[in-house]
Amino acid sequence: MKPFDKWPALVQDAQQGTFDDSLFQSDSDVKNSAQPTRLPMAKVPTIILKALNPHHTDYIRIDPKEARYWHGGLHHHDDRQLLVISNNQAQRLKTVSQGNIKEIFAFIKKSALEAKVEGQFGSGGSKGFSSGAGELSQNSAHLGAATSDYSKNDGVGFNSSQGAGTTRPSMGKSNAGIQKTPTKLESTAQPIDTIAPSVIIGQPNLKQIVKLEQNQATKRRFANHVLGPGETAASVVEQYTGTPNESRIYGFNHPQFTIKNPPKAGDKVRVNTGFDVLVKGQFYNSNSVNLIWKGPTSGSKSAILEQVNGNYIPDRGYDWELALPLVAGEYTLTAEAGGATHSVSFSVEESEDQLEIIDFIYIPEDNSFIAVTQSLADILEQEMEVLNPPMEQLKQALAGQQDLSKQDDKVTDAKKALNETLKPLVSGPTANKITEVIGFKGRKYTYVRSDNMANHFRRYKIDTDIRNGRRFSDANGNLDRNKLNKALKNDLSKLKVNFKYDKKLVDTYTTIWGEWARELNKDLNIKRFEKSDYFDASAEARLMRYTHGAGIAATFSPKDGVFSFQADAKVDFAVGEAKAAMSGYYPNKNGYEFKFMMPLKNTTKEREINLGAIRLNATIALFGYAGAKLQAAANVGCTVKQGKMILEGLTPEQVKALSRADRKFEPVKGELSAFAGVSAGCELTGALQWDNPEKSGKSSFCDLAKLGGKAEGAFGAGAHAGCYIGYEDGRFMLRAKLGLIWGVGAGGELVCEIGVDEIVTLAQFVYHQLKNNDYDYLEFIQPLAFNVLYKAVAMHIATGKDITEFVGGTAKDIDEWWRTKVIIHEQAKAIMQRVEQTPEMLKFTVPESKGAFLNLLANPNLASLIDSDTYSWQGLNEQRENTIIIILKHILCTEELDEVLQHMGKGGTKCSQEEGLSQLNSILEGAQQREFDAWRRKLPSRARSGSVAVAMLNISPFVALA
Numbered sequence: 001m002k003p004f005d006k007w008p009a010l011v012q013d014a015q016q017g018t019f020d021d022s023l024f025q026s027d028s029d030v031k032n033s034a035q036p037t038r039l040p041m042a043k044v045p046t047i048i049l050k051a052l053n054p055h056h057t058d059y060i061r062i063d064p065k066e067a068r069y070w071h072g073g074l075h076h077h078d079d080r081q082l083l084v085i086s087n088n089q090a091q092r093l094k095t096v097s098q099g100n101i102k103e104i105f106a107f108i109k110k111s112a113l114e115a116k117v118e119g120q121f122g123s124g125g126s127k128g129f130s131s132g133a134g135e136l137s138q139n140s141a142h143l144g145a146a147t148s149d150y151s152k153n154d155g156v157g158f159n160s161s162q163g164a165g166t167t168r169p170s171m172g173k174s175n176a177g178i179q180k181t182p183t184k185l186e187s188t189a190q191p192i193d194t195i196a197p198s199v200i201i202g203q204p205n206l207k208q209i210v211k212l213e214q215n216q217a218t219k220r221r222f223a224n225h226v227l228g229p230g231e232t233a234a235s236v237v238e239q240y241t242g243t244p245n246e247s248r249i250y251g252f253n254h255p256q257f258t259i260k261n262p263p264k265a266g267d268k269v270r271v272n273t274g275f276d277v278l279v280k281g282q283f284y285n286s287n288s289v290n291l292i293w294k295g296p297t298s299g300s301k302s303a304i305l306e307q308v309n310g311n312y313i314p315d316r317g318y319d320w321e322l323a324l325p326l327v328a329g330e331y332t333l334t335a336e337a338g339g340a341t342h343s344v345s346f347s348v349e350e351s352e353d354q355l356e357i358i359d360f361i362y363i364p365e366d367n368s369f370i371a372v373t374q375s376l377a378d379i380l381e382q383e384m385e386v387l388n389p390p391m392e393q394l395k396q397a398l399a400g401q402q403d404l405s406k407q408d409d410k411v412t413d414a415k416k417a418l419n420e421t422l423k424p425l426v427s428g429p430t431a432n433k434i435t436e437v438i439g440f441k442g443r444k445y446t447y448v449r450s451d452n453m454a455n456h457f458r459r460y461k462i463d464t465d466i467r468n469g470r471r472f473s474d475a476n477g478n479l480d481r482n483k484l485n486k487a488l489k490n491d492l493s494k495l496k497v498n499f500k501y502d503k504k505l506v507d508t509y510t511t512i513w514g515e516w517a518r519e520l521n522k523d524l525n526i527k528r529f530e531k532s533d534y535f536d537a538s539a540e541a542r543l544m545r546y547t548h549g550a551g552i553a554a555t556f557s558p559k560d561g562v563f564s565f566q567a568d569a570k571v572d573f574a575v576g577e578a579k580a581a582m583s584g585y586y587p588n589k590n591g592y593e594f595k596f597m598m599p600l601k602n603t604t605k606e607r608e609i610n611l612g613a614i615r616l617n618a619t620i621a622l623f624g625y626a627g628a629k630l631q632a633a634a635n636v637g638c639t640v641k642q643g644k645m646i647l648e649g650l651t652p653e654q655v656k657a658l659s660r661a662d663r664k665f666e667p668v669k670g671e672l673s674a675f676a677g678v679s680a681g682c683e684l685t686g687a688l689q690w691d692n693p694e695k696s697g698k699s700s701f702c703d704l705a706k707l708g709g710k711a712e713g714a715f716g717a718g719a720h721a722g723c724y725i726g727y728e729d730g731r732f733m734l735r736a737k738l739g740l741i742w743g744v745g746a747g748g749e750l751v752c753e754i755g756v757d758e759i760v761t762l763a764q765f766v767y768h769q770l771k772n773n774d775y776d777y778l779e780f781i782q783p784l785a786f787n788v789l790y791k792a793v794a795m796h797i798a799t800g801k802d803i804t805e806f807v808g809g810t811a812k813d814i815d816e817w818w819r820t821k822v823i824i825h826e827q828a829k830a831i832m833q834r835v836e837q838t839p840e841m842l843k844f845t846v847p848e849s850k851g852a853f854l855n856l857l858a859n860p861n862l863a864s865l866i867d868s869d870t871y872s873w874q875g876l877n878e879q880r881e882n883t884i885i886i887i888l889k890h891i892l893c894t895e896e897l898d899e900v901l902q903h904m905g906k907g908g909t910k911c912s913q914e915e916g917l918s919q920l921n922s923i924l925e926g927a928q929q930r931e932f933d934a935w936r937r938k939l940p941s942r943a944r945s946g947s948v949a950v951a952m953l954n955i956s957p958f959v960a961l962a
Contacts (some may be wrong), residue, residue, distance in 0.1 A: 002637060017125070035777045037063035048083050048105050051076065051090035053317030054284030055198050059107040067106040068096045076282075077316055107734050111315065132922075197338030199289055202345040203280040204333075212328070213351035218275040219323045222252070226268045233262050234267070240273045241374055243356050248272040274374075276323035277348060279303075279333060284317045286338035291322050295348075296329035296379050296452050303335070327375045330457060348444065350375050360488070360509040361446075362438040362516075364537035371492060372440070376456050380440055383448035386820040387434075390418040393551050395562045406743060410778060411416050411564070411634075412670040418547070418632050422674035429540055429625040429679055436542045439512050445550040447542075463491040479517070484510050540624035541578035547628040552576060557763075564631050565620065580627065583619040583686075587742050591615035591691055591701065594740050596664070596722030599781045609780065611690070611723065612771060614741050616750075618686030618707060620647055626679040634670025638684060638738045638748035645707045645750060646681035658747045664722060664737040664748030688736065688752050693947045694764050694843075702761050705734040705752030725754075725766075727785035730808040732762060756804040760844075763793050763803075767844040771892065771943045771951070784811050786846075790908075791818045794849040797841050798822045798831045823852050823907045825861045829878040832857070832883040842890045843948040850887055851903030858904070858919040881928055884920070888935070892943035892951045897936070 039061045041049075049056040053076040070080055074092045082093040083105045093099055098105075200642035203217060204210055211216045225236055241248065250258055252270045257263045281303075283289050302321035303320040312318060328350045334343045350373060359372035361380075372380070394417075397410040425433040435453055437446040464487050471487055474480040488506050510958035545551075549562030558573035561580065585591075597606040622630065626648065630636065633649025636842025638657050642644070650658065651672045658665050687703040709731070723736045726880055732754035738746045754762050766789060769778055778786070792806035792815055799822065806814060821827070831853065835842065842850075857880045891897050901916030903909070924932050935953065942953040 021860050037066060039063055039099075044105060045085065046086060047088070047090050050200060050202055051083055051092075052081060052107060053077060053282050054315060055200075055317070058111065058315065059109055062108060063104050064096055064101050064104040065108040067104075068101075070095065070106070079111070081105075081107045083107070123879040132786050136593060141297070165548060177537060188367060192770050197285040197340045198285045199281060199286070199335045199337035199340050199342050201279065201281045201333055201335050201342050201344045203278065206344050206346070208346045210346060210348050211351055212275040212277075212348060214275070217278055219278045221273050221276045221323070221325060222269045223273050224268060227265050231263050231265065231355070233257070236269070237271060240271050241739065243374065245359065257698075274325075275351075277326045278321065278323055280319065280321040281335055281342070282317045283320055283335075283337045285311075285314055286307065286340075288337065289320045290336045291324075292334045292336070293324060293326070293331050295331035296327050296456070297325075297382055325376050329379075329452075357492070357505065359439075359441060360506070360513075361440045362513055363457065364436055364438060364535065365542070368457075369464050369488060369491075370457050371460040371462060373460070376460060377441075379452065379456065379582070380437065380446060380448060383452060384446060386449065387421065387447045387546070388552050390414070390421045391401055391547070391549050391562060393417055394564070395549060395552065398562065398564060398566070401566075412668060415564070415632055415634050415670055419672060419674040422547075422632065426674050426676075428676060430538070432539050432543050434539075434542050434546055436537070436545070436745055438516055439509060441554075442512055443551075443554045444516055444556045445545060447546045447551040453802075462488060463494060464488055478512070481510050535576035536578050536624075538578075538624070540628070544578040544622070545575060545630040547631045548573070548580065548622075561723060562631075563622075563919045564633075565636075569620075577628070578624055581619050582622060584617075586616040586618060589615070591689070592741055592743055594723065596737070596738070596740055596896050598721050609722070609769075610772065611765075612693075613691035614687050614704075615691075615701060616684075616686060616707075616735075616741060617689050617701070617703070618684055621683040621685070623682070625675075626682050629675045629679050630673065632674060632681055633672045635667045635672075635745045635747065636738075637665075637740075637746070638750060639681070640708070640710075640749075640751040641681070643708055643710055645684040645686045648681035649675065662737065662739070662749070664739045666739060666744045667747070668745040688734065688741070688750065690761065690765055692761065692764060693768060703758055704761055704765060705732075705754045705758055707750065707752055709733060709751050709753035721780065723780050724782070725762075725780065726782040727788050727811070730810070732759075732785060732789070732807070756807070759789075759792070759803050759807060763789060763841075763844045767846060767948075770846060771896075772945075774895045774942060787811065787848075788814055790846045790849050791815070793841060793845055794818075795822050797834055797849075797853075798836075800830075800834055800838075801935055819907055825856070828856055828860070832879055835883050835886055839886055839890070842887060845890070847896060847899035848903045848908040850900045851905070852892065852908030854884060854900065854906070854916075855886055855904045855906060855919065857887075858923045860923075881924060884923065885928070885932075888932070889952065890948070891939070892948065892953070894936075894941050895938045896943065897939060 005165040041056065041059075041061050044056070044061065052059050059081070067080070067082060070082065074094060074425060076092070080095060082098075083090050084093060084099045084103050085091070093104065096104055114949070126288050132775040174831055202260050208217070212218060215219070223240055225240070227236060233246045233249045237246060237248045238244040246259070249263070249271055252272050253263070257267070257269060263269050267804060282288070283305075287305075289305065290300060291303055292300040301322055301324070303321050303322045306318040308318065326348050328348050330345070330347045332342055332345045356373065357371045358374055358377060361370045361372055362368070363370060370376075394411070394414040397408065397414040401408060401411065422432075427433075433450040435448050435450045435457075437448060438444065440446045464484075472479055472483050474483075485506050488510070549560060550556050552562075553560040556575070558571070558575055561571060561575075563569075563571055563582055565586070566582060566584070568589045569582045569586070571582050573580040577883070592615065594614040596609055598609045599606050620630075629649040630647065631649070635650040636647055637650050637654065638647050640647055648654075649672050650667075654665050659667060684707055686707050688705045688707065689701040690704040691700050692702045693700070710733075712730075722740050723734070726733050726735075734750075734752040734754055736750045737753070738748050738750055741750070766778070766781065766786070769781075770776075788807065788811055792803055795801070795806045795818065796803040806817070835853075845853075860880065891900055898913055901913045901920075902911060903918035904919055905911040920932070921929065941955060
């Protein structure tokens with residue numbers, strides 16, 4: 001009996017973990033039939049297991065003594081494998097005699113056993129074995145490769161009629177025992193299953209260090225280049241590698257080009273640009289392998305597969321490989337094939353021959369200088385390709401934007417891209433994973449992801465600390481550039497890695513760095529570097545500079561800044577301090593028509609209120625995290641904190657909350673997903689301006705209220721509708737919904753204080769709102785505020801005192817003064833003189849004021865009648881009548897006249913229209929009465945639009961007496 005005759009039973013027993021020695025003959029019977037001994041796979045080194053293709057679970061391990069007559073193949077697909085470890089690698093042998101038998105591992109493919117069984121015991125392809133779970137199927141855990149689930153039959157079919165765990169070959173119809181002479185199996189086996197896809201990374205090994213130099217783990221990388229005018233071999237190599245090493249061309253283009261016969265313009269050359277890392281492995285039961293790598297560089301590629309004639313054969317392993325352009329650092333590789341994966345972690349180091357310094361950079365965060373090799377430069381370039389595009393996209397989207405009241409989709413999309421980039425990097429106001437680099441390739445600012453750079457910066461960090469005044473300052477305490485040069489050169493020699501560099505490079509860099517330092521620190525006094533008043537290197541300052549475009553212009557200056565809400569504003573950007581003041585008109589210089597719905601008096605119906613064009617003439621103070629958050633936000637909101645207006649970019653949660661609180665808020669689609677936590681916000685200062693019809697010239701906008709003020713007190717329904725004016729603690733206050741002024745994407749409420757400088761504008765504003773609304777009740781003005789305002793204006797007319805003297809007291813004090821000091825007969829003469837001499841403010845007196853004056857003048861007391869000054873050559877009360885006519889002249893329409901007549905009770909209190917008209921008829925006589933009646937008939941029912949002067953009815957006698 002030959003060894004193959006015993007393998008069916010061997011496989012079955014191997015699955016069960018038992019052997020029946022009676023199936024084998026001794027050496028004395030058959031020379032080539034030494035009894036096989038099955039050995040455990042668990043003790044096989046991983047390096048040997050990886051050499052078994054397609055997978056080690058496809059093999060049975062036997063004692064190499066029983067393989068002494070083998071003539072094994074040297075191909076990894078062969079059924080019989082003899083392996084030994086040599087120089088830390090698995091090596092295949094043809095015969096056992098080629099090595100030390102104690103160090104040899106012998107294996108036989110289970111598929112070979114199956115084929116032998118089918119040949120001896122059945123004519124069909126469905127004959128086989130039944131099996132319980134044996135140790136062979138468990139050994140797959142020994143290898144680090146993660147695979148899909150294998151079939152339970154592990155590639156061999158078994159008859160399980162005897163029950164799991166006790167299976168033996170079925171010999172005919174009897175299960176009583178095992179026959180020493182095998183017979184044909186019954187045709188009861190299941191079809192042979194194919195194992196699932198699997199993939200293995202064979203090179204590099206776990207935790208291997210791959211050096212970027214010529215070795216088995218690397219492959220030279222080349223680029224083809226056609227020389228242009230003026231280019232030389234040295235300049236071309238420097239373009240690709242950063243170093244003018246001509247051997248990278250001449251060593252690979254010989255004999256066509258040599259030092260004596262250099263390439264010329266128009267010649268095509270191969271340039272050795274460095275080394276790629278060579279990744280190899282095996283796969284089976286798949287037709288593709290995808291490799292993903294993560295580290296200082298990241299990406300994915302499809303592997304190059306072993307070429308075969310026809311299709312890939314199931315259950316047979318094939319090779320794949322791929323050259324990856326990796327730079328120094330730690331990596332994780334993951335191979336994927338048909339759902340199966342295998343991962344390996346390893347590291348890449350630069351060759352000692354490649355460590356040439358080509359640049360220097362400065363990290364403000366820890367005041368350190370870093371030596372830059374070509375490898376590090378490549379990483380910095382790749383980082384720029386990650387962080388610069390979102391800012392360039394935002395800059396392009398904002399170009400030409402002049403109106404903030406309408407959100408541009410391009411701007412919203414750009415902000416979304418910026419948020420997606422920042423989301424994994426920003427974890428709060430004081431923490432982010434962005435590193436700021438000064439001076440890379442002459443650029444003032446470069447931004448990189450901290451996690452990808454930390455190891456490189458530690459490796460190449462120079463001990464030079466610019467804050468060390470003793471080493472770097474001259475006698476005057478200023479930075480001495482010569483000392484800095486010497487210090488850098490001295491500290492470079494202390495690095496653990498031996499660098500090569502051109503000493504002129506240090507001179508060049510310190511010049512670039514010195515210009516940056518002087519710009520930010522005003523001068524080069526060393527104390528400024530110890531604690532700079534001009535440069536903030538904190539996390540939020542870095543974020544502010546990055547999000548406002550500091551990294552996208554090589555020679556960045558404040559004018560290159562990118563600002564989302566600039567529109568008509570001018571920006572003062574203190575780059576070093578990470579602060580900016582954006583001053584201008586919001587949403588634009590033309591303002592936004594302030595319209596909202598208000599309920600009619602004593603009804604549930606509403607009507608539209610249009611206050612005219614309103615704009616903000618304001619300054620937004622941007623700084624740090626709050627400035628970055630506002631920059632990246634699609635929606636903004638304002639609140640008042642400690643009397644100051646604060647503008648803030650809104651997170652999705654804040655948008656939801658504000659939408660519930662502010663029904664005028666119209667958010668735009670766009671999430672501020674990268675910014676978490678509460679920020680201080682950006683202070684908003686300036687004034688709310690109104691397009692005043694009374695103004696003329698280039699701009700008719702004037703300040704209506706100053707931004708900021710206390711937000712206490714109940715401001716009534718108008719505050720919820722859109723706008724509300726109230727009087728509190730001697731101050732006029734205005735609240736307005738930001739969205740009604742700014743437009744979509746803005747919410748919250750502006751709180752403004754109307755100071756002494758804005759009282760006259762407020763009087764004009766209120767009168768025009770009455771005029772535009774047919775002198776109907778204005779729901780958005782608090783009754784108390786309305787009463788204080790009209791009495792203050794009337795008392796200014798009556799007394800000649802500044803209007804501000806009548807504002808500031810309590811409502812009770814003002815009313816007392818009004819009744820006892822102003823609207824009294826003793827004051828009538830002064831009122832008449834004031835109205836005749838300076839009638840300007842009469843234009844903006846409300847019906848209550850006009851009615852009070854007319855009541856006083858139309859009802860003289862006895863003292864007035866005997867006063868000789870009240871007589872003229874024209875008759876009695878002529879002065880009073882003239883003053884009455886001047887007041888009437890400032891009534892613009894019948895709607896207003898009706899309101900005035902109904903407020904001709906004492907002090908402007910209510911009376912009937914007939915009673916008011918009767919008072920006028922009683923004092924006007926003859927021709928004046930006829931003129932008054934004619935004027936009444938010509939009054940329009942509604943006031944004309946425009947200024948009061950335009951709306952006034954200019955007919956005799958009112959024109960002559962004005």
